[in-house]
Amino acid sequence: MRKGWIMAAAVLLLAGMPAASQSRGEVSFYNRTLRKLTVKNANKFLEKYPSSVYGAEMIRLRDSLLFFSMDPENAAAVQSFVEKHPDSDYAERAYERIRRHNTSMLSHEEALAVAGPCLDAVGWRKDNVDHVIALDPDFRGRVLSLSGAVESTFGIPVYRLDERLTESSLVGPLEVVRLGRRQFYLHFACLNAAEGAADKEYVEYLYDPSADVVHQAMFYGKALTPENGEAFRIEGQSPEKMAGLQPSAETLWLLERMDRNSSLVPISEADLLTDNAIAWWCAKNPKAETTASKITFGTLDPESSLVAHYKKAAKEKGTKYNVAFFSYRGWTVIVAASRAGGNYLLLWCEPACQNRYRGKVLSSIYFENDGNILDMAYYKGKTFFKYKLSLAGGSLRR
Secondary structure (H helix, E strand, O other), rough: OOOHHHHHHHHHHOOOOHHOOOHHHHHHHHHHHHOOOOHHHHHHHHHHHOOOOOHHHHHHHHHHHHHHHOOOOHHHHHHHHHOOOOOOOOOOOHHHHHHHHHHOOOOOOHHHHOOOOOOOEEEEOOOOOOEEEEEEEEEEEEEEEOOOOEEEEEEEEOOOOOOOOOEEEEEOOOEEEEOOOOOOEEEEEEEOOOOOOOEEEEEEEEEEEOOOOOEEEEEEEEEEEOOOOOOOOOOEEEEHOOOOOOOHHHHHHHHHHHHHOOOOEEHHHHHHHHHHHHHHHHHOOOOOOOOOOOOEEEEOOOOOOHHHHHHHHOOOOOOOOEEEEEEOOOEEEEEEEOOOOOEEEEEEEEEEEOOOOOEEEEEEEEEEOOOOEEEEEEEOEEEEEEEEEOOOEEEEOO
């Protein structure tokens, strides 16, 4: 008999545990709120019992009333909902509505018809209202109604590092992109170039017309011959990837796009050292091939690709230096290495000859008997001539 009483008491205790932790008043308030469920009553319950086990369910019920009572086409109401209830079970559905409110269904042809003469145009939907954005020369912009009336104008500063590259042209179409749940931007890319220039700059832009804020990222370097139907090809680097910079989320998005762009070829650290060394030498010796009587030699980093190529090339042995000449990255160079070790010099640099029958060709180099004067033997057509370069002081005789 005693055993049966204990078992019955245990069953009653277990059955009453879920409600036992709540007061009678809380349970009663909860049941009354369910019988007459309104946003106001749900908030009253949550205010009175903020730590209730029924809290999560009450929030979900309240949010369902708020969400389904909204006009789905009321952009302001939907925005207000996600701002006030960002963690709601209905937030993702609200964000999907925001996406629709800000995604234009205008075709490219329809946008161009509204915009008239321009570089390009695209449909722009903001808070469920359709517009057209036209991009004009010099990256001036117009925001238009569908009737063609100008609602506002803006200007996007051209991002340029090399002031010689004054020609900026669009690469690909204007488009609207979304970052995150409710950030919409105008996106486009351009090339900065100039006739005869060996370098190019590729720039991607993100522009927020609502806040008049622009973000950009660049890839710059040597223009290469396009491959596989490409419109352009550049070997180089991005200044936004330099150490110590903290790019914004928008800039990171642009950099990730550029990482996937096969037309942009990242330069190796070794070739970058080489290009910098050649640029330095050319700047120090602008008249080397014409009237200069003295040459300033450049010091090479041991990690430069010129040093790697020097090590593989045939050498001419001098008193203090061994030298080699070869062509690399569009240049013909003469590199010297100290016989004592640890010191590499860029002695000479000139554009590699593209036509050996018409151009000036460096055919050989050799030391004179003193092991210090380097003779540089050239052919230009059937004409033969020499330069004499002193490794001791850099003097040059023609």
